[in-house]
Amino acid sequence: MSKLELKGISKSYGSSLIVNNLDLEIQDGEFLTILGPSGCGKTTTLRMIAGFETPDNGQVLLNKQDISQLPPYKRNVNTVFQNYALFPHLNVAENIAFGLHQKKLSKTETNKRVDEMLELVQMTAFKTRKPFEMSGGQQQRVAIARAIAPDPEILLLDEPLGALDLKLRKQMQFELKQLHKDLNKTFVYVTHDQEEALTMSDRIAVMNHGVIEQLSDSQTLYNHPKTKFVAGFIGEANLIPVNIANKETFTLEDKTFNFNHEISDSKGILFIRPENVSFDTIHDISLQVTIEDVIFVGNHRKYKLVTASGQKIIKTEDSSVALTKIIGQSVTIYLVPSLIQIYN
Amino acid sequence: MKKIRAFIISFSAFSVLWFLYFPIFIIIWFSFNKESVSSFPIEHYSLDWYIKLFHNQSMINAVEVSFIIAISSTLAALIIGIPSAYALHKYNYFGKNFLLKLILLPITLPGIVTGVAMLSLFPLMGIPLSLKAVFIGHTTFLIAIMITQILARFKKLDPYLEMAAFDLGASPLQAFFKVILPNIKTAIIGAVLLSLVLSMDEIPVTFFLISRENTLPIEIYGMMRRGITPEVNAVATLVFLISSAAIFISLKFNKEN
The missing domain is CATH 2.40.50.140 (Nucleic acid-binding proteins)
Structure with missing residues (x-):
């Protein structure tokens, strides 16, 4: 069943067309990665799903409902940002509880959910820490917990591992993949790192100049790239x-x-x-x-x-x-x- | 060579500090002089001038007026300044940079120009020379202070924080109060303290707009015309201490984050 559907969405800033009549269908429970070089329109596409941008044309359908005109706070999707964007004035538990307060959960429910989330990302010991007292990797775990806590329909991840060093990035790739498996939730992941995309995704949409050049699983993408761009972008090629x-x-x-x-x-x-x-x-x-x-x-x-x-x-x-x-x-x-x- | 350079640098630094603070130091010293003539050596120390000061009714009235003006104009500048700074930070519109320069102008413009301008305008608008006029006068330049201080903090604020708040279900208003405001709180406190001090010390604009009641600096100025009494020294000492404390706290808050 398709969870999210982008139907002919376009977006331009001034005279430059960033996303060009893009179609994409994302299945329920899928780990889909949008992969492309910087400026290809992948982040803009993610922002249109999150609601930070409104498409000039086309529709964003979540569970067959058109949400393209809804503001982000009325969409049941959550984002993990590249720079974590944790609230500096709140501690770890309060950060995770933010979305739950917005959903008007009771105090006991909120506390229970926060503890669950802390355990999920193995950050229970850091419950009362402030964001600036933690390393990048720890902050990223909290950011993931905060985004998952309100139980969104889709989790959006905007280059979430981009700021981490190589070793930690590898470990977090593995953990995110595991998390996806455990939660059985739809993940839409944006990255420019082809290795990351190949390792983690069920399917990869390779974007260039605002259009999807190829949408397929890692192996097909690697062995049978449909276009010259995909062939050159993924792995090494003659x-x-x-x-x-x-x-x-x-x-x-x-x-x-x-x-x-x-x-x-x-x-x-x-x-x-x-x-x-x-x-x-x-x-x-x-x-x-x-x-x-x-x-x-x-x-x-x-x-x-x-x-x-x-x-x-x-x-x-x-x-x-x-x-x-x-x-x-x-x-x-x-x-x-x-x-x-x-x-x- | 290095030693000579170090000597020149420290010599000039000390000279600047000396010129700035030595007169203030002298005033503080003289304020404890028992005699009414300011001359060395001081033979007897006392708190007489401070006691006399607290019995001076017109001085007490002036302090009261100054506080009322400072607090009310700071509050008004705050209410206008925060949304203005937010709008200047968040939205791009035609003439934004020009508008920003226009807002900042009262800081650089000599107070005397603003004072004279308001003196000519206010009666035409039906606002008599009064504390109300002084309040408006102070508010105009405090808005400039408020906006620059808060805008500077907005610029340092991670724009993704607001996006994250929206993302987690907060409406723009909720995001402002739950996320933006707590993160610019220290800048606001700093700007408020700075505004209070600036309003308390302000002379030129006040001078043109005041009627019968005096603010503290105008009252001191009036006392000076009758000759420097050690009472003025005592007032100056108190003003200096309170102002420096406020400035110190405001700097501390602005440094945070």
């Missing part, structure tokens, strides 16, 4: 210019290969992940290259390859595989056809 004569072949380095695609232009961009470039698994699509450099990157090694025409290609392989190639050596590489895409 994007190689090719010539096209018909829809059954393409030409690379003066060699023509059989490959079915949808491109009608005379030029295209071939996409292949560095780990899908192979030295020894033989496929039809092969190229002669020279090894320019080999770089050791911890768990994998990276080959910088160059074709006769000067096209650079990256290949990676597990560092546990024995290194048999040397710099300057000429080798044949094979591209796995099922993991190739061709874009305009």
Whole structure:
């Protein structure tokens, strides 16, 4: 069942169109991430769900009800802000109770719920602390507890881990994922960090220039990016210019290969992940290259390859595989056809 | 080289402090002089002038008037100043910067100009020279003080706090009283104390608008015309102590957060 539906929403500031006729359906209980570079319109989209912005066109439907014109305080959705935005004059328990007071819960109910929330985010010991007496990670836990306490229909998270250091961010990713599982609540998460998105989400909506370029689960997104932008934004990718004569072949380095695609232009961009470039698994699509450099990157090694025409290609392989190639050596590489895409 | 520079810096700092505070120190000292002539050496110390001061009815009236004016104009400036500062902070509209400069002008404008201007205008508006006129005069420049102090705090306030309040179900009015106000409280207290002191000390605007009743500074000024009596020293000492205490507290509150 769809929990939240964005129907053709647009938003512009002055003459710049930030969100362009965007459609998005979010399922009940789903962890959906809106991923994109800064300025792609992801935060504006989240703000239109929260009610901080009103769309110029289109509808925001929550449980099939149009809420697009409601102010934020009349929407049953709560936000976790990137900078936490905890109320500095209130302590941890009072911060969490804020939304409950607004809902006019009785004192005993409020106290019970606050204690529940404190336990959920493991902050019971910090109950009477003021925000400035806590670290960033602790403040973030309180911010999450405060947003969940009023039991919103949807929890919105606006780059909530952006201000934390790498190690803490990894741990919080894991905890948020666990929290999502335990609460069985719909999460809409906004981030520019593709790794974070891949790790946590049920589905990812990749946004660019105000539109969703692709909406799919992590694996599909990684292995079969629909557009050149998605291919380049998620993970590492080789994007190689090719010539096209018909829809059954393409030409690379003066060699023509059989490959079915949808491109009608005379030029295209071939996409292949560095780990899908192979030295020894033989496929039809092969190229002669020279090894320019080999770089050791911890768990994998990276080959910088160059074709006769000067096209650079990256290949990676597990560092546990024995290194048999040397710099300057000429080798044949094979591209796995099922993991190739061709874009305009 | 470094030593010479340090010497020059500390020498000039001490000279400035000396010029500022030595006369005040002398006044405080003389206020305890038993003799009515201010001259060294002081032979007998006493609190006579303070006792005399507390029996001076016109002085007591002046203090009363000053308090009434200071409190009422501060209150009026507060009521006008907080919403104005909020609007100036939150909304963008045509001519906002110009408006802000216009509001700040009374701070930089010589009091004498404001005083003369009001002196010519108020009778035309049917406001006679009176404490009412003084109240309006003080309120106008206190609004400027109030708005600058509170606006400065608004600018430091995290805009996400208000958003978080809305997000958790607070209406704009509830958000203002439950979240914004508690977080600008210290700035308000500071601005109030500063306003009280400024109103208490104000001469030029008051001078033009006052009728029969005197405020404290005008009363002191009147006493001075009959020659410096140690009673003036005693008043000055008290005014100095109260003002510095208020300024000190106001600075402390403004530093918080």
